[in-house]
Amino acid sequence: MSERYFIDNSRLIIEATARAGADVFIGYPITPANLLYLYASQRFPVVLPAPDEITTLQWMAGYAAAGKLPVTATSYPGLALMIESIGMSHMMELPMVIILAQRLGPATGTATGGATGDISLLHGINSGGYPIPTLCISDPRDAWELSAKAVHIADHLRCPVILLASKETVMTVQDVDPAVMTPIEPVRRRFYTGDAPYRPYEPESDGVPPLLPVGDTRHQVRITASTHDRSAALQHSTPEALANSRRLAEKVEKNVGDYTLFDWDDDAADTVVVAYDVTAAAAREAVALLRAGGRKASLFIPKTLFPVPPKYFEILGRYKKVVIAEENLQGQYREILFGKRGRDGVRGVTAVGRLITPEEIAAEVRS
Numbered sequence: 001m002s003e004r005y006f007i008d009n010s011r012l013i014i015e016a017t018a019r020a021g022a023d024v025f026i027g028y029p030i031t032p033a034n035l036l037y038l039y040a041s042q043r044f045p046v047v048l049p050a051p052d053e054i055t056t057l058q059w060m061a062g063y064a065a066a067g068k069l070p071v072t073a074t075s076y077p078g079l080a081l082m083i084e085s086i087g088m089s090h091m092m093e094l095p096m097v098i099i100l101a102q103r104l105g106p107a108t109g110t111a112t113g114g115a116t117g118d119i120s121l122l123h124g125i126n127s128g129g130y131p132i133p134t135l136c137i138s139d140p141r142d143a144w145e146l147s148a149k150a151v152h153i154a155d156h157l158r159c160p161v162i163l164l165a166s167k168e169t170v171m172t173v174q175d176v177d178p179a180v181m182t183p184i185e186p187v188r189r190r191f192y193t194g195d196a197p198y199r200p201y202e203p204e205s206d207g208v209p210p211l212l213p214v215g216d217t218r219h220q221v222r223i224t225a226s227t228h229d230r231s232a233a234l235q236h237s238t239p240e241a242l243a244n245s246r247r248l249a250e251k252v253e254k255n256v257g258d259y260t261l262f263d264w265d266d267d268a269a270d271t272v273v274v275a276y277d278v279t280a281a282a283a284r285e286a287v288a289l290l291r292a293g294g295r296k297a298s299l300f301i302p303k304t305l306f307p308v309p310p311k312y313f314e315i316l317g318r319y320k321k322v323v324i325a326e327e328n329l330q331g332q333y334r335e336i337l338f339g340k341r342g343r344d345g346v347r348g349v350t351a352v353g354r355l356i357t358p359e360e361i362a363a364e365v366r367s
Contacts, residue, residue, distance in 0.1 A: 148185075274324040283325055
């Protein structure tokens with residue numbers, strides 16, 4: 001009999017980020033991210049309990065500037081307080097991972113109720129619309145692999161990365177096959193090693209400048225969150241400074257092919273079911289029900305939510321009917337993909353304050 005684990009995804013997420021090379025956890029307890037906080041306190045070599053979420057992100061920025069790779073976990077009320085500092089860290093190009101365990105809103109909402117209602121916020125989290133890489137887990141394999149991938153992306157692109165989940169996804173205890181936990185390769189930090197004076201925002205061919213921690217004994221290190229040129233000198237709207245700001249979006253979008261992650265089960269059908277986070281489990285069951293009843297249906301689980309990979313439009317464009325299931329009122333990801341007017345054949349299944357059932361998804365496909 002093979003060994004099995006009875007475990008929740010919070011533990012898998014923390015273990016994976018630690019193995020991938022994240023070395024500091026800073027947080028403020030909040031439901032439903034409390035287990036992430038608890039496990040991190042037992043696993044990370046450095047753990048700081050912050051007095052609030054604003055301080056959390058400021059401390060993370062300081063550690064990232066010093067050459068560490070910090071992680072935190074929160075939910076919407078905490079994220080709301082972090083947003084200014086997330087933008088600051090994005091502009092300063094500081095690597096970090098923010099685990100977001102979504103819960104039912106608006107405002108403080110229901111701390112013990114799940115939802116996937118923060119999608120629209122994450123899509124436009126930065127002033128100016130500059131995208132932040134956002135990965136979304138849907139099962140234990142994702143909790144393991146995507147958590148490690150988030151650490152690697154943060155280091156490679158030198159930016160904050162959001163790892164998205166929800167109350168059910170992080171807290172539900174389930175039977176897990178250890179075979180899903182493939183070996184994790186620790187990140188190899190990319191620091192500046194040249195002899196020439198260090199220009200902190202001088203990009204390499206991939207659009208990303210190498211990081212040099214503050215306090216270096218050979219070079220002056222300057223970082224800033226204001227509009228700046230490649231040497232970190234504050235400038236208002238010079239061509240170099242504006243080009244540097246544009247690069248912040250370009251480096252994330254240019255390299256999206258390196259982190260375009262999804263599951264696609266193509267059934268040579270004219271209909272595809274799309275779902276993410278906890279609703280992906282219902283979508284998998286719905287497709288199995290449809291196929292058992294003789295109805296062809298394909299399944300698409302996006303795992304890289306932002307920036308939206310061009311590959312998604314190529315795949316979804318193959319289908320006459322697209323059914324997108326998500327646990328929020330508006331069908332937020334559907335609207336991001338296809339706009340408010342939508343597209344012929346694009347339908348949604350939504351719910352608020354409860355899980356979407358496989359039968360609801362199957363019924364929409366049949367309609």
